[in-house]
Every structure is written in structure tokens, then in C-alpha cells.
Amino acid sequence: MPAPATGEPGTLALALRRALGLTLLERGWLSANQAVFHAAGGTPATVVDTGFSSHADQTMELVDHALAGEPLGRIVNTHLHSDHCGGNAALQRRGGLETWIPARSVAAVRQWDEDRLSYRLTDQPCPRFVTDHALVPGERIVLGEAAWEIHAAPGHDMDAVMLFEPQTRTLIAGDALWEERLAIIFPELEGKDGFGPTRATLSLIERLSPRTVLPGHGRLFDDVGRALAASRERVAAFERAPERHAQHAARALLMFHLLEVREGGFDELVDWMCRTPIYRTVASRAGMDEARAAAWASMHLRRLVDDGALVEHDGRVAVRPQAQ
Ligand SMILES: [Zn+2]
Incomplete structure (x- = not known):
């Protein structure tokens, strides 16, 4: 309903x-x-x-x-x-x-x-x-x-x-x-x-x-x-699997950020994740160095695009028009 x-x-x-x-x-x-x-x-x-x-x-x-x-x-x-x-x-x-x-x-x-x-x-x-x-x-x-x-x-x-x-x-x-x-x-x-x-x-x-x-x-x-x-x-x-909660949080916070800014370059968004304290904390607690943290951030963004939650065009990622 x-x-x-x-x-x-x-x-x-x-x-x-x-x-x-x-x-x-x-x-x-x-x-x-x-x-x-x-x-x-x-x-x-x-x-x-x-x-x-x-x-x-x-x-x-x-x-x-x-x-x-x-x-x-x-x-x-x-x-x-x-x-x-x-x-x-x-x-x-x-x-x-x-x-x-x-x-x-x-x-x-x-x-x-x-x-x-x-x-x-x-x-x-x-x-x-x-x-x-x-x-x-x-x-x-x-x-x-x-x-x-x-x-x-x-x-x-x-x-x-x-x-x-x-x-x-x-x-x-x-x-x-x-x-x-x-x-x-x-x-x-x-x-x-x-x-x-x-x-x-x-x-x-x-x-x-x-x-x-x-x-x-x-x-x-x-x-x-x-x-x-x-x-x-x-x-x-x-x-049972706290890393699943960290992944859920990473996706949810990224979606929230995109609802706020509406769109951004793929690399720019990965950079944003890499310098935002909550992601840095999660990555360092999982034992990732900077390169792995960047790959992890990039993987989450890619997955949101592949799942259809975000759209990508010419290296830029955006929320769907009706999303609020
Ligand atoms: Zn709240």
C-alpha cells in the first residue's frame, strides 16, 4: 500500500x-x-x-x-x-x-x-x-x-x-x-x-x-x-557479522551524501569518502591502508551504481531525479 x-x-x-x-x-x-x-x-x-x-x-x-x-x-x-x-x-x-x-x-x-x-x-x-x-x-x-x-x-x-x-x-x-x-x-x-x-x-x-x-x-x-x-x-x-553493518553504513552514508549534493564525479566521491572521518575510522578499524580504503570506497560507489540506486553518466554519478 x-x-x-x-x-x-x-x-x-x-x-x-x-x-x-x-x-x-x-x-x-x-x-x-x-x-x-x-x-x-x-x-x-x-x-x-x-x-x-x-x-x-x-x-x-x-x-x-x-x-x-x-x-x-x-x-x-x-x-x-x-x-x-x-x-x-x-x-x-x-x-x-x-x-x-x-x-x-x-x-x-x-x-x-x-x-x-x-x-x-x-x-x-x-x-x-x-x-x-x-x-x-x-x-x-x-x-x-x-x-x-x-x-x-x-x-x-x-x-x-x-x-x-x-x-x-x-x-x-x-x-x-x-x-x-x-x-x-x-x-x-x-x-x-x-x-x-x-x-x-x-x-x-x-x-x-x-x-x-x-x-x-x-x-x-x-x-x-x-x-x-x-x-x-x-x-x-x-x-553475527559486524563487517556487514559497516558495509550497510558505508552505503547509507554515501546515499545520504548524494541526496545532499545530488551529483558528483566518481573520483571526487571516492575522495570525499577517503577524507570523511567516519569512513577513515571504519577503514582503519578494518585494518585497511589508504590504497585499500580507496578501493573499498570505490567498490561501494560502483555497487550502488550497478544496483541502480545511483546513475552514472560520463564519469559523473547522480541520484535518481525522484529521490529525496
Ligand atoms: Zn538519526
Whole structure:
């Protein structure tokens, strides 16, 4: 079943709008989804996650449209990857809003530590923004008319949080659970334990037993058992063969970079991989010297072209026109 286009909500989306004053803006892979809440009582209109920086104008238009003239008063971020908070700076420039981020990320944002915030590691741009409040696991935050529980969601990002509304059992999962795929488990790429925390977060989601999940990417879904089983299978497969996870990550990060830049010379892209810290880390952990790392990078790019994920013409590689 195809995902309903933004503006033509399906049954699940309508139920959420009625029960929680929540609109999901489904984006692509470069920009994460937004959950938009109308103001209620003393609670300001809120957007959860703000997409990638190059999409900031589009994000603002979509949010304004969803709020139908109500001023946005608050940004909440599930985590601070560049595709989830890249619109924060542009929205903050308009003034009149507060920004809530996961408690574990507050110090890094105050110092704008690009190493801790992953932007240097992945060579993904994210304009500097400020923060006013921390999302503390165990506490609650009111979004619309309902109080949402804040839960730690380590794994993909060790600092991430999820938001859970217990009456309707709705989960804003960020990148902790997707319907079909599994997000990169970043700590593992640097030799830290990420599989264990990922498994623990999946178990927490199972205990919360959500009826509906709003993922960071992709449509909202209600077959949560199936998504959990698929994610667990993938984690187990990666734990058995961690080099497969590194390969999956290499491809996913390369695809993300191409979604950002749209196209580049084949050699230029291989060079980009060879100088980007996350690839250097993965290659050196696998014991590759520079020549082997370059061959490895080139092999991944070639494979994405051969698989049809990217197109090549005259030594230049591009994303397919409809990719976002
Ligand atoms: Zn993420």
C-alpha cells in the first residue's frame, strides 16, 4: 500500500489528528519527518524534528501550512542528527520559539562541539542553533493537549529520546524504529557498543506496546510487532557479522551524501569518502591502508551504481531525479 501523500491523511493519521491534535509531515530520506502539534491552553504550537538544512524553507512552509496561521512556539528534537535538526537555525531566526533537545546533548550544543554532534564525523552540514530546555528521560512534556513520556532511546544515537503518549499509545520513535529498515548503529562504527543498547531500546518499545508509531522516516504504521521482529533480525545479523553493518553504513552514508549534493564525479566521491572521518575510522578499524580504503570506497560507489540506486553518466554519478 503506498504511503498517503501529505495533505491526504489516511485513517491512522486522521485518528491522531482528532485524538492528539497531531499532524505527521512525511518527508523523504534527506529530511526526517515532522510531527506538528497545534497550541492548546498554555502549550505552544510545536514541531518535533526539523529536517535537513537545505530543505529548511520547505520545512517552514509545510509546518506553517499544517498550523494554518498559528505561530510556531516550540521545537522539540528526538536527536541531533543533521536530518532531524537542520531546520532549527532557520526556524529560530524567525524568533518567538523555544527549543527542547535531549538532555545528553545539551552540553555539546552549548559548546557547539561538532565532533560530539556527529557533523564532522559524517561531513554533514548543520547550521548552529541554540537550546533552551532539556528533554529528560523519565519526565513528561505536554504536546498539544496530552502529556508525552520522554524515554531514552540509545543505539542508533546514544543520546536520542522517544516520546510516548500512553492514553492513545502513540510513539514518536525518531530513528529508533522504522517500519522496514534499521537505522545505522553509529557507536559500532567507532568500536563502541551500539548493538546492546539498540536491543534494549527495541525491548523498551515492546514493553510500551505502542498502537501507532511515527518513525523518523517513512509512513506512520501500526504493525509494530512486525517492525520490531524485522529490526531484531537485522540487529542479530549485524551482530553475527559486524563487517556487514559497516558495509550497510558505508552505503547509507554515501546515499545520504548524494541526496545532499545530488551529483558528483566518481573520483571526487571516492575522495570525499577517503577524507570523511567516519569512513577513515571504519577503514582503519578494518585494518585497511589508504590504497585499500580507496578501493573499498570505490567498490561501494560502483555497487550502488550497478544496483541502480545511483546513475552514472560520463564519469559523473547522480541520484535518481525522484529521490529525496
Ligand atoms: Zn538519526
